[in-house]
Amino acid sequence: MTTFSASDVPSMTGRTVVVTGANSGIGRAAARALAARDARVVFAVRDLEKGREAAAATTGHIEVRQLDLADLSSVRAFAEDFTEPVDVLINNAGVMIPPLSRTADGFELQFGTNHLGHFALTNLLLPRIRERVVTVSSNGHKVGSIDFDDLNWERKPYRAMAAYAQSKLANLLFTSALQRRLAQVGSPLIATAAHPGMAATNLLKFDGRRRVRHLVQKAAAGLFAQGDDDGALPTLYAAVARIPGDSYAGPSGFLEGRGSPKLVGRSAKARDAEVAHRLWEVSEELTGVVFPRRPLQTA
Numbered sequence: 001m002t003t004f005s006a007s008d009v010p011s012m013t014g015r016t017v018v019v020t021g022a023n024s025g026i027g028r029a030a031a032r033a034l035a036a037r038d039a040r041v042v043f044a045v046r047d048l049e050k051g052r053e054a055a056a057a058t059t060g061h062i063e064v065r066q067l068d069l070a071d072l073s074s075v076r077a078f079a080e081d082f083t084e085p086v087d088v089l090i091n092n093a094g095v096m097i098p099p100l101s102r103t104a105d106g107f108e109l110q111f112g113t114n115h116l117g118h119f120a121l122t123n124l125l126l127p128r129i130r131e132r133v134v135t136v137s138s139n140g141h142k143v144g145s146i147d148f149d150d151l152n153w154e155r156k157p158y159r160a161m162a163a164y165a166q167s168k169l170a171n172l173l174f175t176s177a178l179q180r181r182l183a184q185v186g187s188p189l190i191a192t193a194a195h196p197g198m199a200a201t202n203l204l205k206f207d208g209r210r211r212v213r214h215l216v217q218k219a220a221a222g223l224f225a226q227g228d229d230d231g232a233l234p235t236l237y238a239a240v241a242r243i244p245g246d247s248y249a250g251p252s253g254f255l256e257g258r259g260s261p262k263l264v265g266r267s268a269k270a271r272d273a274e275v276a277h278r279l280w281e282v283s284e285e286l287t288g289v290v291f292p293r294r295p296l297q298t299a
């Protein structure tokens, strides 16, 4: 079995890594580890103030830039301002089981933020990406399915957990479809994915509106969850290890938490190439952002 810890991250001197949601949790821990290996790390954050606070507490070459994944105009503005090369993009930011709410463009918040925001960001940055795109999914993808008839919960009663699971399944389908497209155009870039197991981050923050569910989650997190640094290891592994495109990294320890990261399996639904292709096409329509026609890095 491979063993991998933050000290196995190679020197990142001269490399730029963009981490969405780098002000908190797993993203922050991954960003810290990459900065410690001399990467220039761009904190792509919704709240500039929180981003600056997190950056001030991080040693290394950090830049903070505003990005609201729940607003496509913000995603476009971020990508337009970003004219320099990006070696690794880490699509980490996420929201989990909020009450029904919508993005600026009217998408259900979890599908819109976790999937569509990152879909648009990745495709807009792709001509400047040199190595890989890492997208953070979840074990929760295993109970997810993609409801093409009602992706945004406009017709059926809202079930926040099912919407989270759909968005995390979408993260894996996106990774596979992206990898396929990259290979088709002869690009050496790779798309990988990761999940942290369970980590005690702000994602599990107590929300008075869902008292019982959150108390159960808090208890589970207290018993089983890892800290942010351990939770970030699969992300780091997916970002730097010599692994093939479309790899999915997760933890190997007890209850899939703790322990060295390794490549892990995914649900049958996450391996469905037809669904991945259809989701890609629908995501292009919904966001108005397409796989770039401009030349990508080629082998």
Ligand SMILES: NC(=O)c1ccc[n+]([C@@H]2O[C@H](COP(=O)([O-])OP(=O)(O)OC[C@H]3O[C@@H](n4cnc5c(N)ncnc54)[C@H](O)[C@@H]3O)[C@@H](O)[C@H]2O)c1
Binding pocket: 020, 021, 022, 023, 024, 025, 026, 027, 044, 045, 046, 047, 067, 068, 069, 070, 071, 092, 093, 094, 095, 096, 113, 136, 137, 138, 139, 140, 195, 196, 197, 198, 199, 200, 201, 202, 203, 204
């Ligand atoms: N913590 C866990 O146990 C766990 C388990 C499985 C998967 N994950 C995944 O890990 C990733 C990181 O989550 P975390 O646990 O570190 O939680 P976290 O709440 O600590 O971090 C989430 C980050 O996403 C950012 N974010 C949310 N909405 C945004 C938006 N509209 N625009 C820009 N940034 C936005 C937040 O500001 C925050 O920085 C998520 O994708 C989550 O689904 C976490």
